[in-house]
Amino acid sequence: MDFVSHVNKTSHDRGTCLCIGIDPHQKKLDEIEGLDKRSMLLDFGRKIVDHTREFVCAYKINIAFFEVHGAKGIEQLIELISYIKKSGTPLILDCKRGDIGSTAEAYAKACFEVYKADAVTLSPYMGWDSVKPFADYKGNFSFILALTSNEGANDFQLSGGLYRKVAKKVIEWDKENLGLVIGATKPGYLRKIRKSLGFNGLILVPGIGVQGGDLNKVMEYGINNNGKGLIISISRSIIFASMARKFYEAAAKKAFEYRAKMNI
Amino acid sequence: MDFVSHVNKTSHDRGTCLCIGIDPHQKKLDEIEGLDKRSMLLDFGRKIVDHTREFVCAYKINIAFFEVHGAKGIEQLIELISYIKKSGTPLILDCKRGDIGSTAEAYAKACFEVYKADAVTLSPYMGWDSVKPFADYKGNFSFILALTSNEGANDFQLSGGLYRKVAKKVIEWDKENLGLVIGATKPGYLRKIRKSLGFNGLILVPGIGVQGGDLNKVMEYGINNNGKGLIISISRSIIFASMARKFYEAAAKKAFEYRAKMNI
Numbered sequence: 428m429d430f431v432s433h434v435n436k437t438s439h440d441r442g443t444c445l446c447i448g449i450d451p452h453q454k455k456l457d458e459i460e461g462l463d464k465r466s467m468l469l470d471f472g473r474k475i476v477d478h479t480r481e482f483v484c485a486y487k488i489n490i491a492f493f494e495v496h497g498a499k500g501i502e503q504l505i506e507l508i509s510y511i512k513k514s515g516t517p518l519i520l521d522c523k524r525g526d527i528g529s530t531a532e533a534y535a536k537a538c539f540e541v542y543k544a545d546a547v548t549l550s551p552y553m554g555w556d557s558v559k560p561f562a563d564y565k566g567n568f569s570f571i572l573a574l575t576s577n578e579g580a581n582d583f584q585l586s587g588g589l590y591r592k593v594a595k596k597v598i599e600w601d602k603e604n605l606g607l608v609i610g611a612t613k614p615g616y617l618r619k620i621r622k623s624l625g626f627n628g629l630i631l632v633p634g635i636g637v638q639g640g641d642l643n644k645v646m647e648y649g650i651n652n653n654g655k656g657l658i659i660s661i662s663r664s665i666i667f668a669s670m671a672r673k674f675y676e677a678a679a680k681k682a683f684e685y686r687a688k689m690n691i
Numbered sequence: 692m693d694f695v696s697h698v699n700k701t702s703h704d705r706g707t708c709l710c711i712g713i714d715p716h717q718k719k720l721d722e723i724e725g726l727d728k729r730s731m732l733l734d735f736g737r738k739i740v741d742h743t744r745e746f747v748c749a750y751k752i753n754i755a756f757f758e759v760h761g762a763k764g765i766e767q768l769i770e771l772i773s774y775i776k777k778s779g780t781p782l783i784l785d786c787k788r789g790d791i792g793s794t795a796e797a798y799a800k801a802c803f804e805v806y807k808a809d810a811v812t813l814s815p816y817m818g819w820d821s822v823k824p825f826a827d828y829k830g831n832f833s834f835i836l837a838l839t840s841n842e843g844a845n846d847f848q849l850s851g852g853l854y855r856k857v858a859k860k861v862i863e864w865d866k867e868n869l870g871l872v873i874g875a876t877k878p879g880y881l882r883k884i885r886k887s888l889g890f891n892g893l894i895l896v897p898g899i900g901v902q903g904g905d906l907n908k909v910m911e912y913g914i915n916n917n918g919k920g921l922i923i924s925i926s927r928s929i930i931f932a933s934m935a936r937k938f939y940e941a942a943a944k945k946a947f948e949y950r951a952k953m954n955i
Contacts, residue, residue, distance in 0.1 A: 450793075450794070452793055452797070489790075489794050489797075491788075491790060491794045491795075491797035491798045491801065492794070492797050494797070494798065494801040494805070495797040495798075495800050495801040495805060496805070497765055497766075497769060497801075497805045497806075498762040498763070498765040498766045498769075499762070501761055501762040501765050502761075502762045505761060505762075521790075523788070523789050523790050523814070524755075524787070525787050525789070525814050525816075526753075526755060526785075526787050527839070527841045527843065528841070529714075529716055530714070530753050530755045530756070531755075533716070533753075533755035533756050533758070533759040534755045534758065534759075536759050537755065537758040537759040537761075541758070541759060541760070541761045542761075550787070550789050550814045550816045550817075551816065551846075551847060552789075552814045552815065552816045552836055552847060552848070553814075553836070553839050553841060553843050553844065553848075554841065554842070554843020554844060554845065554846030554847055554848070555842070555843045555846055556841050556842055556843040557841075557843060558843075572816055572817070575791070575817050577791045577792070577817060577818065577820050577821075578818070578819075578820055579791065579817050579818020579819045579820040579821060580817065580818060581818065582815075582818030582819055582860055583815060583816060583818055583853065583856060583857065583860075584816070584817075584818070586856060587851040587852075587853070587856075588851075589847065589851070589853065592847060592850060592851075593847065596846055596847075
């Protein structure tokens with residue numbers, strides 16, 4: 428099953444467009460007692476998955492928190508992705524890669540064949556040749572950064588309408604396995620992308636929760652013509668809802684609450 | 692010694708601004724007989740370093756070719772970087788990362804503390820908050836992508852003067868440990884960056900060799916007011932000059948030839 432069909436299925440079956448971002452900051456993990464010291468990232472990730480899978484349409488993993496542990500981090504990343512996929516849930520690897528030629532091919536192979544992610548996030552800065560090697564994996568999916576939720580989005584993305592150019596190019600490239608990343612803190616722009624530009628594909632929206640995006644507006648403006656096309660990612664306010672030994676119970680409770688608000 | 696001082700020293704001592712890009716494509720390595728099968732990337736890289744170190748001011752490694760081998764690739768990357776640093780040569784990790792907040796901090800820590808690179812390349816798409824965590828490592832250095840040598844540079848970088856905006860921001864951020872990447876296939880733009888914008892910092896220039904940039908123009912337009920500030924990276928046309936068992940001899944010959952043309 429390709430990524431879009433899979434997400435449509437989990438969204439429908441589990442009644443939500445909630446995606447949990449598994450970002451295991453080492454400093455945070457150190458506060459939690461009872462994690463397996465030899466493979467904390469994996470142990471933490473598995474416990475989150477065990478207790479939240481029925482409340483999500485997808486998981487997102489940010490690879491930086493694994494890279495920072497060197498080879499051992501990558502081993503745990505690969506095991507965790509395999510575990511998530513066995514749970515029947517699609518996995519987005521948030522890696523924001525962006526390079527060209529044989530380098531981009533190597534990155535795409537690493538993401539889809541070695542780490543075995545179902546989808547990735549990509550930076551558009553280098554243009555089409557940095558996206559094509561990923562798009563060539565037909566069953567997989569790539570979310571292209573358009574407008575992010577951080578302060579620095581003003582530096583380039585909102586200067587000269589760069590985020591619009593990116594969205595237009597993604598429409599022009601016309602691939603079923605390319606979507607966009609639009610931050611939740613800017614729901615007005617989400618509406619522009621849907622209404623003015625007519626983008627009807629999948630949009631990944633981070634920035635709800637700690638970053639303070641408005642969930643109702645994101646839901647209203649973010650869905651496409653078919654009432655679908657939206658994945659809303661929440662990380663810290665779910666996975667670190669509690670620092671207790673049974674952190675996963677608080678995470679499950681939070682995920683359960685968000686799930687209901689994100690029924691599409 | 693900080694990165695800029697180190698590069699100035701190797702450039703002066705070895706009489707060149709040549710940087711060799713160690714990009715060990717697996718398909719290429721498979722053509723070479725006699726490499727240690729258990730750690731081909733490392734073996735290949737060491738042989739290149741052993742035979743070319745006196746002809747370069749720096750090495751550049753593209754991490755994608757290591758990531759594609761999973762945890763074993765990362766182990767070899769770390770060993771190769773350590774080996775290069777023992778040779779007294781600065782090492783640029785070409786990783787084009789770009790993320791924000793604690794994620795960017797994790798990437799910076801991975802690059803500078805785990806892999807132990809001296810410098811990195813970064814994508815500017817997410818703005819200042821994606822650069823700051825790297826810039827906070829005072830002795831290390833970050834090259835920000837401005838204008839790349841590929842076809843896709845037309846998609847965004849050359850649309851609305853984005854590459855100029857990036858260069859201007861890097862000037863405005865005013866950090867001694869931030870430089871630019873400008874592709875060799877566009878030497879006219881290199882002149883603009885130096886003359887019109889007055890950027891006087893380090894510029895990393897890929898795209899000579901296989902990609903066909905004009906070396907003389909790059910040398911003429913690329914140096915700064917002090918007759919320095921330039922690192923020209925060449926990869927495939929040196930490291931894969933021959934596919935014979937003693938590939939490193941052909942690589943050394945090519946590097947020796949380029950070195951003399953790049954005396955700054």
